[in-house]
Amino acid sequence: MxxxxxxxxxxxxxxxxxxxxxxxxxxxxxxxxxxxxxxxxxxxxxxxxxxxxxxxxxxxxxxxxxxxxxxxxxxxxxxxxxxxxxxxxxxxxxxxxxxxxxxxxxxxxxxxxxxxxxxxxxxxxxxxxxxxxxxxxxxxxxxxxxxxxxxxxxxxxxxxxxxxxxxxxxxxxxxxxxxxxxxxxxxxxxxxxxxxxxxxxxxxxxxxxxxxxxxxxxxxxxxxxxxxxxxxxxxxxxxLGLVALNSDVVTPRNGDTVPAGSLCVRGHAFAGGERHVTRVDVSLDGASWSTAELLDDQGPWAWRQWRIVLDLAPGEHDIVVRAWDSSAATQPESEAALWNPKGYVNNARPHLRVHAV
Amino acid sequence: MxxxxxxxxxxxxxxxxxxxxxxxxxxxxxxxxxxxxxxxxxxxxxxxxxxxxxxxxxxxxxxxxxxxxxxxxxxxxxxxxxxxxxxxxxxxxxxxxxxxxxxxxxxxxxxxxxxxxxxxxxxxxxxxxxxxxxxxxxxxxxxxxxxxxxxxxxxxxxxxxxxxxxxxxxxxxxxxxxxxxxxxxxxxxxxxxxxxxxxxxxxxxxxxxxxxxxxxxxxxxxxxxxxxxxxxxxxxxxxLGLVALNSDVVTPRNGDTVPAGSLCVRGHAFAGGERHVTRVDVSLDGASWSTAELLDDQGPWAWRQWRIVLDLAPGEHDIVVRAWDSSAATQPESEAALWNPKGYVNNARPHLRVHAV
The missing domain is CATH 3.90.420.10 (Oxidoreductase, molybdopterin-binding domain)
Structure with missing residues (x-):
C-alpha cells in the first residue's frame, strides 16, 4: 500500500x-x-x-x-x-x-x-x-x-x-x-x-x-x-463537456467460461443526469432483445445498475448490451464508427464473449 | 386547394x-x-x-x-x-x-x-x-x-x-x-x-x-x-418525451442519378434543444468521414441545416450521415437495431443511394 x-x-x-x-x-x-x-x-x-x-x-x-x-x-x-x-x-x-x-x-x-x-x-x-x-x-x-x-x-x-x-x-x-x-x-x-x-x-x-x-x-x-x-x-x-449515454457489463467477464443454463449478467449505465436511463436491453444474437431489470435509483447524477438472467445454450455467445435514455436514444452499435484521433467518448454498445459449457 | x-x-x-x-x-x-x-x-x-x-x-x-x-x-x-x-x-x-x-x-x-x-x-x-x-x-x-x-x-x-x-x-x-x-x-x-x-x-x-x-x-x-x-x-x-438526436438528407434524393464530380449534399439535424448539434459527418464508405458545414443557427429549439460538397466517382454510392450532439453522442448505425412494435423514434443514420454518371 x-x-x-x-x-x-x-x-x-x-x-x-x-x-x-x-x-x-x-x-x-x-x-x-x-x-x-x-x-x-x-x-x-x-x-x-x-x-x-x-x-x-x-x-x-x-x-x-x-x-x-x-x-x-x-x-x-x-x-x-x-x-x-x-x-x-x-x-x-x-x-x-x-x-x-x-x-x-x-x-x-x-x-x-x-x-x-x-x-x-x-x-x-x-x-x-x-x-x-x-x-x-x-x-x-x-x-x-x-x-x-x-x-x-x-x-x-x-x-x-x-x-x-x-x-x-x-x-x-x-x-x-x-x-x-x-x-x-x-x-x-x-x-x-x-x-x-x-x-x-x-x-x-x-x-x-x-x-x-x-x-x-x-x-x-x-x-x-x-x-x-x-x-x-x-x-x-x-x-467535450456533457457525458454521453454509456453502459458496461461488470459480470461475467469477457472471455469467461460459464455453466450453460441460467446466467445472471450485471452492469451499469449512465445517461448524463439531464437525461436518465430508461431501459437496458441485452441480446444474444444482436437482433432480438430482452429488457434488463433496473436496480437502485441513486438519483439523476449516478449510474443505474442493472441485471438480467439469460438462458445460455452450450457454446460460444456474444452478449450485447444497449442502454436507452429518456429521449429514447440508444447507443451506437460499433466502436469502429466512433474512432477519433484522441480516442474519446467510446459509448458503443458493449460486447461480451462467453463460452457456456 | x-x-x-x-x-x-x-x-x-x-x-x-x-x-x-x-x-x-x-x-x-x-x-x-x-x-x-x-x-x-x-x-x-x-x-x-x-x-x-x-x-x-x-x-x-x-x-x-x-x-x-x-x-x-x-x-x-x-x-x-x-x-x-x-x-x-x-x-x-x-x-x-x-x-x-x-x-x-x-x-x-x-x-x-x-x-x-x-x-x-x-x-x-x-x-x-x-x-x-x-x-x-x-x-x-x-x-x-x-x-x-x-x-x-x-x-x-x-x-x-x-x-x-x-x-x-x-x-x-x-x-x-x-x-x-x-x-x-x-x-x-x-x-x-x-x-x-x-x-x-x-x-x-x-x-x-x-x-x-x-x-x-x-x-x-x-x-x-x-x-x-x-x-x-x-x-x-x-x-416518450424528449426528442432524440436525429438528422436527414434533403438533397439529393435517394435513388437519384447525379453528375459525377462535385455534388452538394444538404440536410438538417436536431439534438432536442437541451443539447445542440455540434457536428455532422458524411461518409461514402461508412468508414471514413468528412465534416459538413453547419448553416444558420436559429437557436437551441430549431434544427441546424448543413451542407457538404462531395467528390463522386462515376458509379453507385451509399452516402451515410451521422450527427453528433453536445455530449459527443452520435446516432445509432442501423434501423434494424431500432425496430419496435409501434415504430417510434427511428434516429438511425440516414443512408442515401445515388448513381453518379
Whole structure:
C-alpha cells in the first residue's frame, strides 16, 4: 500500500504521475469503493496543507474572494451528491483495437465510478462573488502542473455559468464519507456531475469567472472530439463537456467460461443526469432483445445498475448490451464508427464473449 | 386547394382524419412553409370559434382560470420561439422496411418541420393559476376526439411541470407570422420545443395541473417505446418525451442519378434543444468521414441545416450521415437495431443511394 492507497482492485496505467482504472470487480456495487476509484492525473499529486490552503475566486465578479477551508465549511451550507465521474478516455482500448492511438493510454471500462461527495455548492460561492453581467463561464485551476501542457501551466478547465449555478456542482472535501484523499484532489476538488471527469478539477486553487471558456491547454487543445482526419493539438474539433449515454457489463467477464443454463449478467449505465436511463436491453444474437431489470435509483447524477438472467445454450455467445435514455436514444452499435484521433467518448454498445459449457 | 391548404409539397397518408408529411423539398429551408408543414391528427379537425373559445386551467392550483383568446393576448407578454416539431413516428417507413408494423402509417422523413411560433409562455399562465406544492405535471387536452382511443376521449398529453415552467413552451396562436390555421390547432395550440410532437397539443381547451402524468390514452398507452416483444396497447414500455438526436438528407434524393464530380449534399439535424448539434459527418464508405458545414443557427429549439460538397466517382454510392450532439453522442448505425412494435423514434443514420454518371 503506497501513497496512492490500496491497489488490489486497480489496473495501473502509469506510476508517475499515477494513473489507474478500477478493476470491473470494483464497479459491481452502487457506490465504488474509494480504494478502487479510478485516478486520472496529468501531473504529480500536489502536497497541499489544508491549514494554509486558500481558494481564490476572481474574474468577472463584483468581489474577489479568498477562502480558507475553514471558511468554506462554515460560511456555506454543506451539501451531498451521489455522482458518477467518467473519464473522456474511458473504454479507449476498444478504439485502439480498431486503429492505434499513439500517445494515449489504453484505458479500459474502469475509468468511471460513482461516489458520494460532500462539500458546498459552487453556486453559493459564486453568489457571494457576484458574477457580473458578462459572466458566461467558470474556470477552475488546480495546483498540479502537467509536463505535457504547452505552454507550461497548471491543469484546469471550465464549464458554462448556467451549469456552475446548479445545486449539484460541488466544491467537495469528502468522498464516500471520508476526507478527500490526496490522489483524489485534497483538500478540495470540483465535482461536476454529468460532465467529463476532466472538468472535476482536483487540488482546486483558483476559480475564474469569465465571459468565455477558460483558454487553458486542457480546455482548448486536449479533451476535444476531433474529426477522423483531425490533428491532435491543433485546438480544433468539438469541445467535450456533457457525458454521453454509456453502459458496461461488470459480470461475467469477457472471455469467461460459464455453466450453460441460467446466467445472471450485471452492469451499469449512465445517461448524463439531464437525461436518465430508461431501459437496458441485452441480446444474444444482436437482433432480438430482452429488457434488463433496473436496480437502485441513486438519483439523476449516478449510474443505474442493472441485471438480467439469460438462458445460455452450450457454446460460444456474444452478449450485447444497449442502454436507452429518456429521449429514447440508444447507443451506437460499433466502436469502429466512433474512432477519433484522441480516442474519446467510446459509448458503443458493449460486447461480451462467453463460452457456456 | 381544400380546407387543409395547398398540398403540392405534401405526401398525404390519410384524408379523414387528415394526415400528411412534408415532401423533402419543403425541408430545404431553415423555416418550413406553413403550406407544407406536416400534419398529424388523430380525429377530425374541430371547428372552434375564436370569439367564444375558452381555455380552462385547473387541477393542483390555487386558482381555476377561464381565459378567452382576448385575455390570453392582452394579459400576458407575447413571446416568439423558432422550434422544430417532430412526430415520434417520423421515419417509421424505415422500420417497416425491416419488419411490418401493422396499424401504423408509413411516415417517411417528412414528419418534422421548423416554424416560428407566437403566443404566450405557458409558464406565465401557470404562474397566474399558482401550482400547489404537489404539482409535478401539466396535462393538455384538445377539442379533437380520436375514434381509436379506448375509452372514447379527447386527444391530450402531459409534460413535467419543470419543462412547462420554461420560457420556450408556448400557447401559440401564430405560426410563421400568420394566424394558426385550423389544421395546425387554431385558435390556440401548445408548442413544446424539444418534445415529441404529440405533446404540442392542438385545439387546446383544457390545462390540468397534476401530481402525476396525465392518465389519458395518448400519454399512457400510445407514444411509448415498447420492447421488441412488447404488446401495443398494454400501457407498458418507455413513455416518450424528449426528442432524440436525429438528422436527414434533403438533397439529393435517394435513388437519384447525379453528375459525377462535385455534388452538394444538404440536410438538417436536431439534438432536442437541451443539447445542440455540434457536428455532422458524411461518409461514402461508412468508414471514413468528412465534416459538413453547419448553416444558420436559429437557436437551441430549431434544427441546424448543413451542407457538404462531395467528390463522386462515376458509379453507385451509399452516402451515410451521422450527427453528433453536445455530449459527443452520435446516432445509432442501423434501423434494424431500432425496430419496435409501434415504430417510434427511428434516429438511425440516414443512408442515401445515388448513381453518379
Amino acid at each position: 503506497g501513497r496512492h492507497g490500496k491497489r488490489a482492485d486497480m489496473i495501473v496505467h502509469q506510476e508517475q504521475p499515477f494513473n489507474a482504472e478500477s478493476d470491473l470487480a470494483a464497479l459491481a456495487e452502487p457506490l465504488t469503493p474509494t480504494d478502487a476509484f479510478y485516478v486520472r492525473g496529468h501531473g504529480e499529486v500536489p502536497d497541499l496543507d489544508p491549514g494554509t490552503w486558500r481558494l481564490r475566486v476572481h474574474g468577472a465578479a463584483e468581489r474577489e474572494l479568498g477562502l480558507s477551508l475553514a471558511t468554506l465549511r462554515e460560511a456555506f451550507q454543506e451539501r451531498e451528491v451521489t455522482a458518477t465521474l467518467q473519464c473522456a478516455g474511458n473504454r479507449r482500448a476498444g478504439l485502439i483495437g480498431i486503429r492505434d492511438i499513439p500517445g494515449e493510454a489504453p484505458w479500459g471500462p474502469g475509468a468511471t465510478g460513482t461516489a458520494t461527495w460532500t462539500g458546498v455548492a459552487l453556486a453559493d460561492v459564486l453568489a457571494l462573488a457576484g458574477p457580473r453581467p458578462e459572466a458566461e463561464h467558470v474556470g477552475f485551476v488546480g495546483a498540479d502542473v502537467a509536463p505535457e501542457a504547452r505552454p507550461a501551466q497548471r491543469f484546469g478547465g471550465s464549464i458554462p455559468l448556467a451549469k456552475a449555478s446548479r445545486p449539484e456542482v460541488l466544491l467537495a472535501w469528502e468522498m464516500n464519507g471520508e476526507p478527500l484523499r490526496p490522489v483524489h484532489g485534497a483538500p478540495v476538488r470540483v465535482v461536476v456531475p454529468g460532465y467529463i471527469g476532466a472538468r472535476s478539477v482536483k487540488w482546486l486553487e483558483e476559480i475564474e469567472i469569465r465571459p468565455t471558456p477558460w483558454p487553458g491547454y486542457f480546455q482548448d487543445v486536449v479533451y476535444r472530439l476531433l474529426p477522423e482526419d483531425g490533428v491532435p493539438g491543433a485546438g480544433l474539433g468539438m469541445p | 381544400g380546407r387543409h391548404g395547398k398540398r403540392a409539397d405534401m405526401i398525404v397518408h390519410q384524408e379523414q382524419p387528415f394526415n400528411a408529411e412534408s415532401d423533402l423539398a419543403a425541408l430545404a429551408e431553415p423555416l418550413t412553409p406553413t403550406d407544407a408543414f406536416y400534419v398529424r391528427g388523430h380525429g377530425e379537425v374541430p371547428d372552434l370559434d375564436p370569439g367564444t373559445w375558452r381555455l380552462r386551467v385547473h387541477g393542483a392550483a390555487e386558482r381555476e382560470l377561464g381565459l378567452s383568446l382576448a385575455t390570453l393576448r392582452e394579459a400576458f407578454q407575447e413571446r416568439e420561439v423558432t422550434a422544430t416539431l417532430q412526430c415520434a413516428g417520423n421515419r417509421r417507413a424505415g422500420l417497416i422496411g425491416i419488419r411490418d408494423i401493422p396499424g401504423e402509417a408509413p411516415w417517411g422523413p417528412g414528419a418534422t418541420g421548423t416554424a416560428t411560433w407566437t403566443g404566450v409562455a405557458l409558464a406565465d399562465v401557470l404562474a397566474l393559476a399558482g401550482p400547489r406544492p404537489e404539482a409535478e405535471h401539466v396535462g393538455f387536452v384538445g377539442a379533437d376526439v380520436a375514434p381509436e382511443a379506448r375509452p372514447a376521449q379527447r386527444f391530450g398529453g402531459s409534460i413535467p411541470l419543470a419543462k412547462a415552467s420554461r420560457p420556450e413552451v408556448l400557447l401559440a396562436w401564430e405560426m410563421n407570422g400568420e394566424p394558426l390555421r385550423p389544421v395546425h390547432g387554431a385558435p390556440v395550440r401548445v408548442v413544446v420545443p424539444g418534445y415529441i410532437g404529440a405533446r404540442s397539443v392542438k385545439w387546446l381547451e383544457e390545462i390540468e395541473i397534476r401530481p402525476t402524468p396525465w392518465p389519458g390514452y395518448f400519454q399512457d398507452v400510445v407514444y411509448r417505446l415498447l420492447p421488441e416483444d412488447g404488446v401495443p396497447g398494454a400501457g407498458l414500455g418507455m413513455p
